[in-house]
Amino acid sequence: MNxxxxxxxxxxxxxxGKMTILGGSRVQxxxxxxxxxxxGNFFEVKDLLDKTGEYIANLLDVESSYIVNSASGGIAQAIGAAICQDNYQKIMNLYDPTNNKREVVICKGHNVNYGTAVEVTMRLGGAKVVEAGYANECTLDSIKACINENxxxxLYIKSHHCVQKGMPDVQEFIDLAHAYxxxxxxDAAAEGDLKKYYQMGAECVIYSGTKALCGPTSGLIVGKKSYIDLIKKQYAGIGRIMKVGKENIIGLTYAIEEYMNQPQLTIEQQKDRLxxxxxxxNQLDGVQAKCVQDGxxxxxxxSEITFTHQDAKKIAQSLKTGEVHIYTRDYKANLGQxxxxxxxxxxxxxxxxYHRIQEILEA
Structure with missing residues (x-):
């Protein structure tokens, strides 16, 4: 029995794609x-986290790294670290309403739903969410207007879910923060470059372990040692609730090593596969298919498939039925794609x- x-x-x-609702990615x-x-073995987990973090940091040539249970857990703990610093009383009383110094600024167009709302994760970390700008525009002046003594x-969300136009780029966002x-x-959960945003100067960058890295359920934080040391202190508070298992610590560390050592498919190789x-x-009536790059x-x-004669939303839904459930990227289904x-x-x-699409169109 399978x-x-x-x-x-x-x-x-x-x-x-690398979707959490489907389990992220195939683990090799x-x-x-x-x-x-x-x-199958025992470890002193704190020591294991410290030593694997050092190993990954050396591998990536960054100051520090730390494995957490998920990218969402990493965001929450990173925000908790910003609020509490190394104050044990604050760590143990993260949601103390008398502590007003907890505001975290995010572009309004970045406060998206990725399975839950970004603001839910932020509030879990203790943040008072402050949205800058508008859904379709956030200027540096909009961000400046939100910064105060609290x-x-x-927080910058680098994701295909976010509004792409009218938002500040990562570097100018970082430079503005550092000016204050x-x-x-x-949050670079689904990104594949493990050095880019760290090299831009971000204090911490958070990745999903089970998306581009093809590891077990987990998350990776890379960044400045002083900040990641503060994140580690969250283990006395919300970090304990978000603990990561020893099997996933070992598994992710190996997956990262494999990821860094194995060449990724080039743009042309991906096009050849499609x-x-x-x-x-393109031989099917009312279908146009072409290669497109990630938005x-x-x-x-x-492969971007346009249906000119039938409802793409209904086709996408039909693909999810039957003996094998086929999940496609449906974000533009209302546009027929x-x-x-x-x-x-x-x-x-x-x-x-291909054959399932053919069957649906001919039914």
Whole structure:
């Protein structure tokens, strides 16, 4: 009996990308093996976190790093660190209403829903959320107007979910924060460059362990040692609730090492993988398929499929039914388009997607 039959769940083809609702990404056998080694042995967990953090920091050539339970947990603890610093009383009383110095500024266009609202995660970390600008525009002056004596940090969300136009770029955002002696927290959960935002000067940058890194459920924080030392102190408070298991600490560390040592597919290689798939789709009546790059500027190529005769939203929903549930990127379905992300789709699954689309159109 396979796992799907045993638990009465459906097989899924994940053509939507590194999505938490589908489990993030495929974890490779070598990483799973390392998770097993971690699970089968005992460690002093604080020491394990410190030593793996040092190992990863040396690997990435950054000041410091720290493994947490998830990117969301990392954001909450990073905000808690900005509020509490090394004050144990504040760490143990994070939500004390008499402490007004807890404001965190975020561009309004960055306060998005990624499965929950960013502001929920911010408030979990103790923040009073201060939105700067408007949904479609946030200037540096808008951010400056929000900074006062109660501001403890600025938070930048680097995500395809966010409004891309009319927002400050990361560097000018960081420079502005530093002009006011404020730390910058960058949520780069799905990003693949583990050095870029650190090198721009951000105090801490937070990544998902199970997205681009293809590791187990976890998160990675890289940044300045002084700030990550403050984040570690949150383990006495909310960090304890967000603990990460020893198996995932070992597994993620190995996954990062593999990620840094293995070349990623180039833009052209990704296009080549989609060439035959797009060609077949373009033979179908009322279908136009072409390669497009990720809207947030990441080096990711997807197939953009436009349906001119049928409702793309209904097609996307139909793909999620049947023996195999196929998940696509549906953000532009209201415009008649869906996208196919091939990072966790093998060639056989790609043909299953094609044949299923063909069946739906011909039904």
């Amino acid at each position: 796992i799907y039959s045993k638990y009465h769940v459906s097989r899924v083809i994940n053509a939507s 056998d070598k990483v799973i093996e390392q998770c097993g080694i971690g699970a 501001t403890v940090a600025l 002696d404020l730390p910058v927290i960058v 060439k035959e798939f797009n060609h077949l789709l 947030a500027g990441r080096p990711i190529i997807r 869906i996208e196919i992300d091939i990072r966790d789709v093998d060639d056989e699954e790609l043909m299953i997607i």
